[in-house]
Amino acid sequence: MAEHGYNSGRLNLPFVGIATFNKKDYLADWDALDADVAIIGAPYDFGAQFRAGARFGPRAVREASTLFSFGHAGAYDHEDDVTYLGPDVHIVDMGDADIIHTDTIQSHANIEYAVRKALAANALPVTIGGDHSINIPCINAFDGEDDIHILQIDAHLDFVDERHGVRFGHGNPMRRAAEKPYVSGLSQFGIRNVSSTAKEGYDAARGMGSDILSVRQIRKMGVEAAAARIPAGARVYVTIDIDGFDPSIAPGTGTPSHGGFLYYEVLELLQCVAQNHEIAGIDLVEVAPDYDHTGGTAILAAQILLNFLGFIFHARKSFDAE
Numbered sequence: 202m203a204e205h206g207y208n209s210g211r212l213n214l215p216f217v218g219i220a221t222f223n224k225k226d227y228l229a230d231w232d233a234l235d236a237d238v239a240i241i242g243a244p245y246d247f248g249a250q251f252r253a254g255a256r257f258g259p260r261a262v263r264e265a266s267t268l269f270s271f272g273h274a275g276a277y278d279h280e281d282d283v284t285y286l287g288p289d290v291h292i293v294d295m296g297d298a299d300i301i302h303t304d305t306i307q308s309h310a311n312i313e314y315a316v317r318k319a320l321a322a323n324a325l326p327v328t329i330g331g332d333h334s335i336n337i338p339c340i341n342a343f344d345g346e347d348d349i350h351i352l353q354i355d356a357h358l359d360f361v362d363e364r365h366g367v368r369f370g371h372g373n374p375m376r377r378a379a380e381k382p383y384v385s386g387l388s389q390f391g392i393r394n395v396s397s398t399a400k401e402g403y404d405a406a407r408g409m410g411s412d413i414l415s416v417r418q419i420r421k422m423g424v425e426a427a428a429a430r431i432p433a434g435a436r437v438y439v440t441i442d443i444d445g446f447d448p449s450i451a452p453g454t455g456t457p458s459h460g461g462f463l464y465y466e467v468l469e470l471l472q473c474v475a476q477n478h479e480i481a482g483i484d485l486v487e488v489a490p491d492y493d494h495t496g497g498t499a500i501l502a503a504q505i506l507l508n509f510l511g512f513i514f515h516a517r518k519s520f521d522a523e
Contacts, residue, residue, distance in 0.1 A: 213270075214271075215267040215268050215270060215271070216267070218267075220260070220263045220264040220266075220267055221240075221263060221294040222240040222262070222263045222266050222292070222294045222329075222503075223266045223267070223269060223270045223292060223503075223507060224266075224267055224270035225240070225292045225293055225294050226293050226294065227293070227294050227295075227296060228293045228294065228295055228296075229296065231295060231315070231318040232318075234293065234295070234318060234319065234321075234322040234324060235291075235322060236291045236292060236293040236322070236324045237290050237291045237292065237324060237325060237514065238290065238291070238292040238293070238324060238325045238327055238510060239292075239293055239295050239318075239319035239322070239324035239325065239326055239327065240263075240292065240293070240294040240295060240327050240329065241295050241296075241297070241298060241312070241315045241316060241319065241326060241327065241328045241329070242259030242260075242263070242295075242296060242297035242298065242328075242329055242331075243259065243297070243298050243300075243312045243315075243328050243329065243330045243331040243335040243338075243339075243484075244256040244257065244258065244259050244260070244297055244300055244330075244331055245298075245300050245305075245308050245309075245312065245330065245331045245332065245334070245335055246258075246330075246331060246332045246455075246489075247302075247303065247305055247308070247332075247334075248305065248332045248333070248334030248335075248369065248370035248371040248372075248373075249332045249370075249371055249455050249456075250370065250371065250372060250397065250456075251455050251456050252455035252456070252489065252492065253455065253489070254455060254489035254490070254491045254492065255330055255331055255332045255454075255455060255486065255487050255488060255489045256300070256331065257489070257490050257491065258329060258330055258331055258486070258487070258488035258489065258490065258499075258502075259297060259329045259330070259331065260490075261453075261488055261490035261496070261498075261499035261502075262329050262485070262488055262499050262502045262503050262506070263294070263329075263503075264499065265496060265499035265500040265502065265503040266503035266506070266507065268500060268503070269503065269504065269507050274287055274288055275287035275288070276507070276511060278511075283511075283515055285508070285510075285511025285512070285514070285515055286507065286510060286511045286514065289514075290510070290514045292510070293324075295315060295318070295319070298311040298312040298314070298315040299311045305334070305369050306369075309334070309335070309337060309338040309341075309369065310338065312328070312331075312335055312338040312339065313338035313339070313341045313342045315328075316328060316338065316339050316342035316482070317342045320342060320343070320345075320346060320482075325480065325481075325482065325483070325510075325513070326339070326342075326482045326483070327482075327483045327484070327485075327506065327510070328482075328483070328484040328485075329484070329485055329486075329488075329502075329506075330484060330485065330486030330487065330488075331486055331487075332370075332371040332455070332486060332487055333355075333359055333371040333372075333374050333440075333442055333486045333487055334369055334370050334371045334373065334374055335484065335486060336374040336375075336378070336440050336484055336486065337369055337373070337374050337377050337378075339438075339440075339482065339484050340374075340377070340378045340381060340384065340438070343381075343383060343438070343481070343482070344381070344383060346383065346481065347383075347436055347481075348383045348384070348385045348435075348436065349383060349384060349385065349435075349436050349437065349438045349481050349482075350384070350385050350386050350387070350388070350431060350432060350435035350436065350437050350438070351375070351378055351384060351386075351387045351388070351437070351438050351439075351440060352387075352388045352390065352431060352437050352438070352439045352440070352474060353375060353387060353388065353389045353390065353440050353442070354390055354391050354439070354440070354441045354442065354445040354462070354467060354470070355389065355390075355391055355392065355440075355441075355442035355444065355445045356391060356392065356393055356394070356442065356444045356445055356456070356457075356458035356461055357372070357392065357396055357397050357398065357442070357444070357456065357458070358375065358389060358392050358396055358397075358398040358402060358403060358406060358413065359371065359372055359373065359374050359375040359376070359397075359398065359442075360373075360375045360376045360379070360398045360402040360403070360405060360406045360411075361373050361376060361397065361398055361402055362376050362402070362405070371486075371487075372397050372398065374440075375387060375389065375406070375411075376402075376405070376406075379406065379409040379410065379411065380409075385410070385432070385435060386410040386411070386412070386432065386435075387406070387409075387410060387411040387412070388411075388412045388414075388430060388431050389406065389411050389412065389413045389414070390414050390419060390427060390445075390470070391414075391415070391416050391419070391445040391461060391462055392413055392414070392415055393415045393416055393417070393458060393460050393461070394458050394459070394460060397456075412430055414427060414430075416460055416461060416462055416466075417460075419466070419470075420466070424466060424469045424470045424473060425469075425473055427470065428470055428473035428474055428477070429473075431474065431477075431478065433477075434478075435478055436478065436479045436480075436481045437474055437478040437479070437480055437481060438480075438481045438482045438483070439471070439474070439480060439482075439483050439484075439509075440483075440484050440485075440486070441467075441483070441484070441485045441486070441505065442454075442486050442487050443485065443486065443487045443488050443498060443501070443502055444456055444457055444458055444461065444487055445461055445462055445467070446461045446462050446463070446464070446467065446501065447459060447460065447461035447462065447463060448461065450463065450464060450497065450498075450501060451493075451497075451498045451501055452492055452493045452497075452498060453488060453489055453490050453491070453492045453493025453497070453498030453499065454487045454488065454489050454492065454498065455487060455489050455492075456487070464501065464504075464505075467505060468505065468508055471505070471508070471509045471512060472508075472512045475509065475512035475513045475515075475516045476512070476516050476519075480513045483506070483509065485502055485505070485506055488502050
């Protein structure tokens, strides 16, 4: 049995020390990156059309993630009878991409550069936003990689082509992704209610290969059936907008939409996807902590990311054993 940090050294409680993601090592020299997972902050929210504040999402999620960093040699899940994220999974925190105020193009370029550095080091890039426009540079960074299929968990379709000259805001990322020759398709799950995308956007999305399901449709068919609609053998990039969850459990976001997913629905969906697909990258966006003084939204974001990473690397062991 692996030894954990309680047996030697400092106790290092969650509220002690520097708040890197899950209290993992901070890596300032990106040329020295050698890890399984690279955490990247993208504190950009100039693409928001309503309430700003997601620029503080990376800090909030990092701080919340310390709740799950008690020093155990992995995290034991009694339901699965599995210890996830043991010492064999090396996670580092690259810090944040540099953001230039009012400059979308350069800010996005800096985010793209960080993701490219992670990919070049064969690390799984996990980017924490920031508003959903940060997905655009994340996907741009995959232009030299094998094809990817995008799983989007979100309340909104984000498929606006252009509005008043804006092409790189948080209503545009899935349209920009669908235009990429290396994006083989999109599974857009959780889309509901009055949307920022007009009907022609939905028509365009379906015409460009999107599979669009609402929360109610997924509940009716079941999570496993929904996950099974993702093409077999696809490498999957997962983008999670925190407003895909119901605001009763995730109020800390700029554009909340009632009728969203609950925790276990998303958790089980991600577990199914991790068990059946190679995960190529992840981003989690739109946590705006000032709208949730309980801190619960950031804790939810940190918990879903850590669980998902556990599922991914446990599945990789199974793949390697076959």
